Amino acid sequence: MRFTKYILTLLFITGSFLAFAQKVDSTKQITLQQCLDIAVKNNLQVKQNDLAAQSAHIDLMQAKENLLPTVTGNANRRFSQGLGVNTVTNTYVNQSQTNDSYNLDGGLTLFNGFALQNAIKSASLAFQAGKMEFQAAKDVVTVTVITGYLAILDNAEILKASESQLAVAKENVDRSTILEKEGANKAASDLTDFQGVYATNQVAVVNAQNNLDASKLNLFQLMNIAYQPDVQFQSLNAEAFTGNYGSDPNQIYQTALQQLATVRASTLRRESAEKNVKSVRGLLWPSLTLNGGLSTTYSNTATKSTFIDSVTNAIPGTYVNGPSGKQSVFSTQANNSIQKIGYGEQFRNNYGTYVQLGITIPIFSNRIRYNALSKAKINLMSYQNIEENTKIQVKQNIEQAYYNMMAAYKKYQVLTEQVKAYTESYRIFKLRFDTGVITSVDFIIAKNNLDAATVNMITAKYDYFIDSKILDYYQGKLSL
Numbered sequence: 001m002r003f004t005k006y007i008l009t010l011l012f013i014t015g016s017f018l019a020f021a022q023k024v025d026s027t028k029q030i031t032l033q034q035c036l037d038i039a040v041k042n043n044l045q046v047k048q049n050d051l052a053a054q055s056a057h058i059d060l061m062q063a064k065e066n067l068l069p070t071v072t073g074n075a076n077r078r079f080s081q082g083l084g085v086n087t088v089t090n091t092y093v094n095q096s097q098t099n100d101s102y103n104l105d106g107g108l109t110l111f112n113g114f115a116l117q118n119a120i121k122s123a124s125l126a127f128q129a130g131k132m133e134f135q136a137a138k139d140v141v142t143v144t145v146i147t148g149y150l151a152i153l154d155n156a157e158i159l160k161a162s163e164s165q166l167a168v169a170k171e172n173v174d175r176s177t178i179l180e181k182e183g184a185n186k187a188a189s190d191l192t193d194f195q196g197v198y199a200t201n202q203v204a205v206v207n208a209q210n211n212l213d214a215s216k217l218n219l220f221q222l223m224n225i226a227y228q229p230d231v232q233f234q235s236l237n238a239e240a241f242t243g244n245y246g247s248d249p250n251q252i253y254q255t256a257l258q259q260l261a262t263v264r265a266s267t268l269r270r271e272s273a274e275k276n277v278k279s280v281r282g283l284l285w286p287s288l289t290l291n292g293g294l295s296t297t298y299s300n301t302a303t304k305s306t307f308i309d310s311v312t313n314a315i316p317g318t319y320v321n322g323p324s325g326k327q328s329v330f331s332t333q334a335n336n337s338i339q340k341i342g343y344g345e346q347f348r349n350n351y352g353t354y355v356q357l358g359i360t361i362p363i364f365s366n367r368i369r370y371n372a373l374s375k376a377k378i379n380l381m382s383y384q385n386i387e388e389n390t391k392i393q394v395k396q397n398i399e400q401a402y403y404n405m406m407a408a409y410k411k412y413q414v415l416t417e418q419v420k421a422y423t424e425s426y427r428i429f430k431l432r433f434d435t436g437v438i439t440s441v442d443f444i445i446a447k448n449n450l451d452a453a454t455v456n457m458i459t460a461k462y463d464y465f466i467d468s469k470i471l472d473y474y475q476g477k478l479s480l
Contacts, residue, residue, distance in 0.1 A: 029234040032149050035223060039145045040138050042224035049137040053130035056123070063123040066116050069108040076101045086301050098300040102347075105293035113282025122275035129268035136261035141222070143473040147466050148219040152233050154462035155215050158455055159208040165451045166201040172447075173198045176440070190440040197444050204451075245471065249402045252471055253395050259476030263394055266387040273380040280376045283369050284362060291356040298346045305336040398474050405467035408460050415457035422450040 040046055078099045086093045109116065176191045185191060213229065220227045247255070257263055314328040321327075341349075362369060429446035432438045 029232045031234045032146065032236065035145050035149055035219065036142055038223040038225060039141050043137070043141045044224075046134070046137045046141060049130070049134040053127070053134045056127040056130035060120070060123040060127045063116070063120040066119065067109075069106050071104070071106045073104045074102075086299065093301060095301065100298040101295065102297070103293060103295045105291065107289055107291040110288040110290055111285075112287035113285030115279045115282030115285075118275050118279035118282060122272045122279055125268050125272035125275060129265045129272060132261045132265035132268060136265055139261055139473060139476075143470060145219065145222050146469050148215065148222050149233065150236070150462050150466050150469070151215040152212065152219060153235060154458065155208065155212040156233070157458045157462075159205070159212050161451075161454050161458060162201065162204045162208040165447075165454075166198070166205050168447070169194065169198040169201040172443075185440075186436050187439045187441075193440040193444055197447065201451075245402070245405065245468065247471075247475075249395075249399045252398050252402065252475055255476070256394050256398065256474045257391065260394060260474055261476070263390055266383070266390040270380070270383040270387045273376070273383045277373070277376045277380055280369070280373045284373070286359055286361045289358050289360070291358065293354050295352050295354075296347050296350045298343055298350070300340070302341040302346055303338050304341050306339055308335040308337055310334045394474065398471065401467045401470040401474070405464055405471065408463035408467060412457060412460040412464055415453055415460055418453045419450070419457050422446070422453050426450045 078097075078101075080097045080099070083092060083094045084097055085091070086097070172194045173191070176185060176194045179185045180191045187193075216229065216231075216233075217227050310332050312330050312332045314330050318329040319326040320329055426446045426449075429438065429443050433440065433443040
């Protein structure tokens with residue numbers, strides 16, 4: 001009972017530790033690197049690709065070990081009753097028998113059309129492809145998490161701007177309320193106009209908060225851990241906008257052909273399929289094998305005769321004529337003891353070996369080998385199509401990301417100038433409104449223009465940053 005309590009306590013502590021390990025300290029900021037580490041660790045596709053790579057490594061080891069000799073041993077005991085063959089004397093006997101046989105056989109393939117050698121090359125390339133697919137899975141998680149992380153920062157900045165705009169709208173409502181009580185508003189609708197703008201800004205804050213919460217939830221789902229709304233996210237330096245990425249789409253594509261794990265995996269799969277075709281084709285050739293073995297037997301019917309002594313006696317009634325007359329004929333009879341042969345002695349005496357060199361020529365076997373070769377060729381064509389399509393998709397995605405990035409940069413430049421212009425315009429309109437020169441309608445239009453331009457500028461900035469990270473991903477140089 002006490003031991004059971006100890007076990008239950010240990011399981012509880014272990015479970016609590018694992019649960020804690022999957023959570024993030026909500027009192028601290030979480031970094032992008034922490035998010036990446038958690039997401040990669042918990043992602044199912046990454047785990048599956050890791051297991052697939054391990055399985056491919058086992059296949060490679062087996063392909064190499066197929067070059068080694070095969071050794072088999074067997075031992076048999078046979079009980080029989082009645083008429084049978086004495087395995088020692090090779091004569092028929094009618095009695096119960098116990099016979100043992102032991103064999104140790106070995107075989108080595110000397111040549112089979114280089115099927116084994118090409119199988120090793122195919123398995124080696126498949127293993128390398130598995131490792132690349134494992135890396136590709138981690139890369140996909142990485143770029144997805146980075147995009148999700150930046151979406152949080154984007155929405156957080158938009159929320160901050162919306163809250164700032166709401167604060168300004170609140171000041172305008174408060175000021176207009178005071179003026180309304182004093183009857184100093186220029187137009188009768190000034191207060192209600194500002195109240196309407198204030199309500200619009202409240203909606204904008206609610207929407208921005210909802211978008212931020214949704215982006216946080218999405219990131220936690222990517223990390224495959226429980227959602228923790230109070231966690232803070234460390235900001236990144238997203239202010240460096242040079243407008244010159246340093247490489248054009250064609251250069252990025254050429255780099256991706258060499259660096260991107262997805263492309264390398266598709267190429268390795270195709271090369272593995274090529275070697276597999278050669279391996280299967282080798283099975284159409286004659287195979288040369290070398291075999292050898294050891295054997296021995298035992299039988300409980302095995303006996304031996306042991307000499308004891310001999311006796312010489314005259315044969316009654318049998319004589320021969322000699323010079324001196326009749327002489328008796330003597331015979332000598334040996335006295336032998338019949339003994340069973342022991343187990344160890346039989347094991348040694350019945351020992352035998354053999355060596356065999358054989359050639360197997362595949363003449364006709366229901367076209368199994370030919371059909372296997374045809375399927376291997378079809379499999380090769382499938383991987384060729386996959387490789388070609390992978391490269392086409394990569395090229396298209398690079399071009400799309402590059403031109404999206406440049407469009408976001410141009411948009412950001414224009415919006416930056418627009419924000420500057422609307423900021424100055426808002427300042428002027430506010431002064432004119434405060435002095436009663438213009439109505440609230442003109443002032444609200446100026447504020448709305450500034451608010452919209454500010455949000456659009458923030459969005460363009462993060463669009464640029466996200467697209468640049470996607471291009472980094474295609475070149476195998478994702479940086480934080």
